[in-house]
């Protein structure tokens with residue numbers, strides 16, 4: 001994996017790049033998944049036309065900032081196209097009172113978005129339930145993660161790995177953070193409660209350029225559930241993605 005060498009936050013597309021794709025441009029990042037998972041991106045700026053279904057429009061966050069509304073629109077737009085990639089069309093992605101996305105029956109998926117100077121970047125992934133049990137993706141602007149936050153979300157071994165590389169330490173801290181957010185989103189709909197960081201161990205595989213994650217799910221699975229979290233950089237952001245395979249539930 002090429003970890004960017006640019007200063008944190010420094011890599012964003014120029015305005016002229018964006019002007020070439022006015023209505024609902026996507027942006028490019030390698031899909032973290034194989035072809036069984038639909039993956040799509042979108043890029044919204046003020047004025048980009050909304051593509052929400054009436055059901056989604058009724059659930060859209062109200063009274064929030066313009067950025068929040070753009071993020072919601074961009075996320076749902078990416079979700080529709082991720083669903084289309086696995087053959088599911090013309091559906092709505094709902095939202096619980098807690099903000100958890102409600103995917104159509106038989107489908108699981110995940111949505112992420114982040115705002116920077118160029119607009120609201122979103123990505124979504126979706127797959128048929130028969131194929132996988134859960135999906136999580138998380139997109140973060142490249143930015144420093146403080147040692148305090150790193151300590152709150154990481155084990156001693158993970159902190160040692162992050163701090164072991166003067167060149168990549170800051171990126172590694174962000175990768176741990178982003179990987180954990182993706183895992184949280186993948187397991188939450190299965191587990192129905194927030195995970196604690198100690199319930200997952202992350203070990204970087206330098207050959208395959210991904211995290212191997214083992215997640216213990218007390219009350220849900222007797223064995224730890226093994227997953228792989230991929231990490232890709234693009235446009236000054238980092239995207240982590242994870243698929244939870246079907247596993248034997250208690």
Ligand SMILES: CC(C)(COP(=O)(O)OP(=O)(O)OC[C@H]1O[C@@H](n2cnc3c(N)ncnc32)[C@H](O)[C@@H]1OP(=O)(O)O)[C@@H](O)C(=O)NCCC(=O)NCCS
Nearest residue numbers: 072075099100101111112113153180184185188195196197
């Ligand atoms: C919910 C959370 C994961 C959202 O992540 P974020 O980086 O703030 O925001 P993102 O843009 O990446 O994701 C937002 C999307 O996540 C989805 N989402 C929200 N809550 C979710 C949940 N509980 N499970 C799965 N997906 C969720 C929604 O689709 C939302 O977008 P929408 O409101 O437009 O539909 C994050 O705020 C959070 O609570 N993290 C807790 C992490 C934690 O406790 N970890 C413990 C181990 S360290």
